[in-house]
Amino acid sequence: MRHLLRTPAGLAGTTLVALMVILAIAGPPIWGAEAERIDPAVILQGASAAHPLGTDNLGRDILARVLVAGRLSLFLALLATLIGAIGGTVLGALPAVLPRRPARLVTGTVNALVAFPGLLLAMFTAVIAGLGARGAVLGIGVAIAPGFARLTQTLAASVAGADYVSAARMLGVPRRRIMTRHVLPNIAEPLILNLTQALGGALLGLAGMSFLGLGVQPPSFDWGRLLFDGFGRIYSTPAVALGPAVAVALAGIGFNLLGDVLARAASRTAVPAGKAAPQAASMPGELDAPDPEAVLEVRDLTVTFPGGVTPVRGLSLTVAPGEIVGLVGESGSGKSLTASAIGGLVPYPGEVSAARLRLCGTDLGELPEQERRKLLGTSLAMVFQDPMASLNPALRVGGQLAEVATVHQGASRAEARTRAVDRLGHVRIPEPERRARQHPHELSGGMRQRAVIAMGLMGTPRLIIADEPTTALDVTVQRQILRLLREVTGESGAATLFISHDIAVVGELCHRVVVMYAGRVVEELPVEKLASGAAHPYTRALVASLPDMDTDRSLPLASIPGHQPSPAELGPGCAFAARCELATGRCAERPPLIPYGKAHQVACWEAS
């Protein structure tokens, strides 16, 4: 509710609608007598101090009449909207319930009606139903209905494709019941939002009908009728027509604005992304001397979101040239945020801090914004699960690659273009010349991922971060991409941070494995130890629960009970304690990550 008032449009809409509602309730009791008081002495007057909007042909005060007419105008609009909405929703839902032929007929009728001008439809209905308020309300209702029917159809079609509807169909749930139990409840929200806007439309429509003399008849009066009465005098005494016109306009605008804001709030997308830059954390403990060899060196990296949510907690990591380090953990453990933090891509309002964040020997936290961007742009290549996150669907593949070279390396267009084709060939895309001229959608998923890697190779990356780059690919294609990553790392001497939830893939590709759980590193070990030398209960359980081609099929698989705590649920102790077979009282305190044999570290009290 609060965000309703945050934007100017929301504030205006809410205020206007609130005023209209108050007017409808309080108007007639306060100004009712005044509006009906006939005064032969002041017939057909213009604006004056006593009658700010003038008087009508019986000497009645027009301002009072405008204020009183609010109730009838709004009531009729509400009635028309309800008729239209209910009629339209039923009409829109019918095809899903009816047998095929009648269903087609209904759909066809709705399509024809949607194409028909609304006001004509309204007038046509009103003339048939008879002059007066009833006819006008029916007319506007009929004019609104096709829009609702179309909306219902579209929304219902999207819900009808949902898996839970398929499941209900398979269970033999009758179609009418599917409609009332599954479809309607799940589309109610957008329909109700649409109602608000339709109300604004109905208000204007009804005023239009009354203005044409098709609507409310004397002695009743709504805003449209007042407008109709005053219109003949618009040149001599404009105030008498302006009053009701302004009232109609304000009410119409109010409902439309409110509907708009409500709809936007309901489909609210994520907060616009601004990028959080790493802050040098003022860490107490002593920091070891920086490793001059390392391409990437991270110490105590923390990513925090407002509300005390800390998805990455004091993570440390080092990657050497030519080395592939695997970062594994289940979804939500903080792997991708770690990658984003290194690349300076953590979305607003996330905050990144680190005691050290060095790339190629330079501390990113100490660089001015522009130089940091430049360093990241030239020495870091990122590959994501969805290659389309890195490719612009509207541009040709070759052009996008070439752009990297013209922007970051100041290459000429021809040079850049030649290099782009060369790089595409290098990642073994067949016919690189032809592929360079194609758009991303003309490439298969595996081919696109190669193109993204080629894009990273336009410069001379020192660090490659690949975040689940093969998760969406088939095993055969995955195998090729893994081989490519291995070759690229080997020949360029770049360091690669390979992120995956799949411990088997990591085990096959990487030299060293870092296991994350609930935002922290719980174990770091050489890949040779992964299968049978892991020390942390979580790593061991992960390995044991993964079926591979040698798993004994006669035994049940190991599984880990419960689930990983979300960043907001984390307590002070070992985050794995609730799922851990070895947990003791001591685990209420968090175990530090400490050395455990050669090149091996583990954070567990029971691991020694």
Place this chain on the structure above:
Amino acid sequence: MIIKNLTVRFGAFTAVDDVTLEIPAGAIVGLVGESGSGKSTLARAVTGLVPYTGEITGGDPRRIQMVFQDPYASLDPRMTVGASVAEGLRVPRAARQAEVERLLSLVSLPASMAGRYPRELSGGQRQRVAVARALGARPELLVADEITSALDVSVQGSVLNLVRSLREELGLSMLFISHNLAVVRYVSDVVAVMHRGRLVEMGATEEVVGSPRDGYTRSLLEAVPRLKRA
């Protein structure tokens, strides 16, 4: 149950091409293949969700149930777990609650889960609810389409154990679809391999995995990532 000469066309495109497949009673048949090979389309045809040509014999086609890949999309967000599970039940109203509890316990969920909404459940729990719902219709065949693909590795194991226990305890026949050969190998008695809409190989699991005859099956097997054993 026997699927005979089943073909599915979308316009001029043949998604499933003349597939014949036997699912012996009480057996789990694993179906592997790359994405787009027609696995899901075959599943949807078998369960009557897309039109097909060919026939399904040796069983009541109305008693085939399916569990879907995405546990976040397969439960109505506005219905409680209990209401979802009760949806396919053909028991008198009075017996309903007891039956829901029985089904939940079959998939190792506490009875108290019935009052909760899907948003309060983890992916693995939702998938169990979807299995319980399907079991409520007392199916002759359960089609499981990539039911562990959207789950975390740490809970995949327990869902695979559930699949095996259902066969052992209820004698349920199952068509178990996955792109993950290691997972299919672990749960299945028979493995069938699909490629571009066609069935290219089928046989007892150990045979297909141990001595594949088809070239495509071999390339699939070679591509399976393996943890390096020390």
